[in-house]
Amino acid sequence: MxxxxxxxxxxxxxxxxxxxxxxxxTVSPIPGKVSILQDGSIVVEVGGIEMGQGLWTKVKQMTAFALSSNLSNADDDDENLLDKIRVIQTDSLSLVQSGFTAGSTTSESSCAAVKLCCDILVERLMPIKNRLWEQTGSVKWEALITAGHLESVNFAANAYYVPVAGTGDYLxxxxxxxxxxxxxxxxxxxxxxxxxxxxxxxxxxxxxxxxxx
Missing domain, CATH: 3.30.365.10 (Aldehyde oxidase/xanthine dehydrogenase, molybdopterin binding domain)
Structure with missing residues (x-):
């Protein structure tokens, strides 16, 4: 033509x-922090900077997925953790070793760091969820968080994602x-x-x- x-x-x-x-x-190490407040809302901090690439959207989705897949009930229509999550901007003091945002890998590393944080929180909360499930047959998110606060569970988790050797570089x-x-x-x-x-x-x-x- x-x-x-x-x-x-x-x-x-x-x-x-x-x-x-x-x-x-080249995937770089990056820190993350996930905190669950007493009202059930979730605050997330990552070392990457949101500059229009959709970083915070992906981080929120990863947080919701990592927590809800283990701690929420599939039959509860009102359990939408995504609406409870907000990402806040950090600085080099609140999250040290944050590195720099570049190379289209920050979303990947930040989400990996957030998942590590959520895994820690899930491990802390699973015994409480299992106990409540045996007692009532259903566990609402707010009820789980309230029970956790009454038992003085640490609702803040930090993690530092470091790529496993051989996985940090690809084409x-x-x-x-x-x-x-x-x-x-x-x-x-x-x-x-x-x-x-x-x-x-x-x-x-x-x-x-x-x-x-």
Whole structure:
């Protein structure tokens, strides 16, 4: 089609640009902290900075998944932990060793750190949940947290995610193809169409990844 167009037009020409890419990813260690307040709300802190890449959205989703998959009841329609979670901005004193936000790996590392925190909280709360389940046959989130506070459970968990040796470096692949038209008289350039393919791996949130791309 390009060749046919160029053969039929003297002053306008089209061309295809194909750019493949191989990006070497290096995952960095990053800290995280998850705290459950007395009203059942959840506060999350991570070393990464939200700058439009959807980091906090993914962190909230990971927190909700890691806690609800173990501590919430599937038959409770009102148990939506995602609405109870807020991510707050940290600084280099509240979370030391936070490193820097770069290289499209901060979401990956931050979510891994948050999951480690949630695993600690789940381990602390599971005995209480099991006991309440045996007594009542159902465990509401607020009731679980209230019981935990009465038993002086530590509701703050810190973690420092460090990639396992051999897993911190890998390759991402992608390609972009654009169809461009140039007016040889005026120099006007028009991008008629662009297509991108990017390997997001196991996406935490396809909609966010699509938006970032």
């Amino acid at each position: 390009i060749k046919e167009f160029n053969g039929n037009n003297t002053w306008r020409k089209r061309a295809i640009s194909l750019v493949p890419i191989i990006y070497e990813v 991402n692949y992608g390609a972009a193809v654009s169809e461009v038209e140039i007016n040889l008289l005026t120099g006007e350039t028009r991008i008629l169409q662009s297509d991108m393919i990017y390997d997001c791996g196991q996406s935490l949130n396809p909609a966010v990844d699509l938006g970032q791309t």
